[in-house]
Ligand SMILES: C[S@@+](CC[C@H](N)C(=O)[O-])C[C@H]1O[C@@H](n2cnc3c(N)ncnc32)[C@H](O)[C@@H]1O
């Protein structure tokens with residue numbers, strides 16, 4: 001799949017470990033193998049996206065396999081969405097450290113020839129993702145300005161990340177699929193009860209948010225219980241969730257003292273079609 005220049009939007013041509021556009025804007029591959037297409041002046045902070053500690057915690061937690069059934073459901077829906085596609089251009093937008101991206105690559109049937117891209121604004125996340133697979137193209141870039149030509153994607157995944165409907169629609173072919181994951185009302189409810197006095201209902205409505213560019217095809221909920229059996233596992237989960245940033249170190253220590261925590265996974269998956 002060809003990438004576009006973040007400066008002038010023309011196509012980038014690859015030569016060995018370099019990408020260059022017709023206007024001579026040039027980008028070298030990072031040592032780990034990813035492309036950094038995030039322009040310094042477009043960054044809102046010096047080190048945007050998830051920090052190294054959150055990335056490390058997410059990797060450690062996901063590698064223990066508690067979310068594997070969720071990842072399997074994502075792969076099933078993605079494969080169904082690509083049923084009639086032989087050569088599939090796929091983007092995992094906000095891919096994080098690449099757990100779901102690399103499992104999707106491994107799960108796709110032989111009938112599909114994938115060109116798979118993982119994009120995240122966090123260089124810590126993308127560096128970690130590079131260790132998962134050399135067959136996936138990893139990009140540091142912004143989801144607000146995806147460096148792909150218009151109408152190039154057959155499938156885009158957005159898992160637990162903020163929705164930017166217009167920016168996401170732009171690189172997708174008309175009729176292409178968007179697969180999103182977002183937490184249900186009971187997701188990790190036991191942990192949230194330990195953190196918050198009052199659990200607020202989420203009013204997140206992706207169907208409404210996406211309605212201008214996408215139409216819902218199918219929605220399902222993945223829901224099951226799992227249990228963490230040590231304070232170390234509990235602190236790893238806490239460190240990868242956004243909740244931990246709202247806690248004092250005393251409160252964190254108190255939660256992490258527990259030796260066991262029974263938890264609910266409750267995640268919604270929505271498959272949309274780009275109008
Ligand atoms: C909750 S994490 C989810 C990561 C991964 N999809 C997963 O489920 O393991 C959200 C990710 O979005 C990334 N992110 C935040 N803002 C972004 C943006 N504007 N463009 C691209 N990625 C962004 C963060 O760096 C982080 O890795």
Ligand SMILES: [Zn+2]
Pocket residue numbers: 005006007008009010021022023024025
């Ligand atoms: Zn250029």
